[in-house]
Amino acid sequence: MSTITANKTTDFGHNGIFPSNEVMLDLKNLKKVYPTPKGDYVVLEDLNLQIKKEEFVTIIGHSGCGKTTMLSMIAGLNEISGGNISVLGKYIKGPGPDRGVIFQAPSLMPWMTSLQNVLLGVNQVFPHATKNQRNDIAKYYLQKVGLENAFHKKASDLSQGMQQRVGIARAFAIKPKVLLLDEPFGMLDSLTRGELQDILIEIWNKEKITAVMITHDVDEAIFLADRVVMMTSGPKAKIGDILNIDFERPRTRKSVLEHDDYYTYRKHLIDFLEH
Numbered sequence: 001m002s003t004i005t006a007n008k009t010t011d012f013g014h015n016g017i018f019p020s021n022e023v024m025l026d027l028k029n030l031k032k033v034y035p036t037p038k039g040d041y042v043v044l045e046d047l048n049l050q051i052k053k054e055e056f057v058t059i060i061g062h063s064g065c066g067k068t069t070m071l072s073m074i075a076g077l078n079e080i081s082g083g084n085i086s087v088l089g090k091y092i093k094g095p096g097p098d099r100g101v102i103f104q105a106p107s108l109m110p111w112m113t114s115l116q117n118v119l120l121g122v123n124q125v126f127p128h129a130t131k132n133q134r135n136d137i138a139k140y141y142l143q144k145v146g147l148e149n150a151f152h153k154k155a156s157d158l159s160q161g162m163q164q165r166v167g168i169a170r171a172f173a174i175k176p177k178v179l180l181l182d183e184p185f186g187m188l189d190s191l192t193r194g195e196l197q198d199i200l201i202e203i204w205n206k207e208k209i210t211a212v213m214i215t216h217d218v219d220e221a222i223f224l225a226d227r228v229v230m231m232t233s234g235p236k237a238k239i240g241d242i243l244n245i246d247f248e249r250p251r252t253r254k255s256v257l258e259h260d261d262y263y264t265y266r267k268h269l270i271d272f273l274e275h
């Protein structure tokens, strides 16, 4: 039986917890202030987090604590008010192809086909590849998400689950170093959700990229993650606690549910959220 290793990140200090050559993503003393009519609102303050290469990290925390704010800052879509974020030791200065994003709603171009939607990113990131090569990349990832029969279907004709599959294919097809996922399965029924979790893990495992995913679902957080990061409630939210999930991979839902530590992990996360 493995043991629970829950580390308080407040003990980590600012020099990091992992050797620098193992770190993919480094958030140092991160701060975010939103100006509001009532004055400045400090959402995040002194937030420190390191994420290792090829790690799958899930983020949980109360609604409104600042999870999306943090993720959008990593994506380079939201300005940093203080501190810094680096990818492989380089400070980020805006969005870039090294970071792919999957949102809750995939925001596809509704009049374009699945293939055309995936090609939008591929064409930008691989401008020197031939048209055939770019088509092959886009089709490869569409096949991976089970859309081999829907290359030429318009996005507006696809179900929500299929649209999210296109969103996943689109994000992987630009071959990012880091994949950022903001509640990607939040709007889906549980069966589709399970299927897409399996697809996500399969491609993540094959591509060896780093994944950071926000979820409100404690079971999803445990099933997918190497570590579950818990954010404190705002204002001035930071990392409150981190839980290492020591289950072997590949995992099945059954093996996870039957594991001796499953309910201990679950209780740890629920206790954190309830206090």
Ligand SMILES: Nc1ncnc2c1ncn2[C@@H]1O[C@H](COP(=O)(O)OP(=O)(O)OP(=O)(O)O)[C@@H](O)[C@H]1O
Pocket (backbone or CB within 6 Å): 034, 035, 036, 041, 043, 061, 062, 063, 064, 065, 066, 067, 068, 069, 070, 234
């Ligand atoms: N552009 C903005 N201007 C002012 N306040 C904002 C802005 N964006 C977000 N906020 C506020 O910042 C806080 C954090 O929002 P954020 O969306 O990051 O939280 P969250 O943890 O992702 O929430 P949820 O789990 O509900 O998605 C909230 O109080 C929100 O109202």
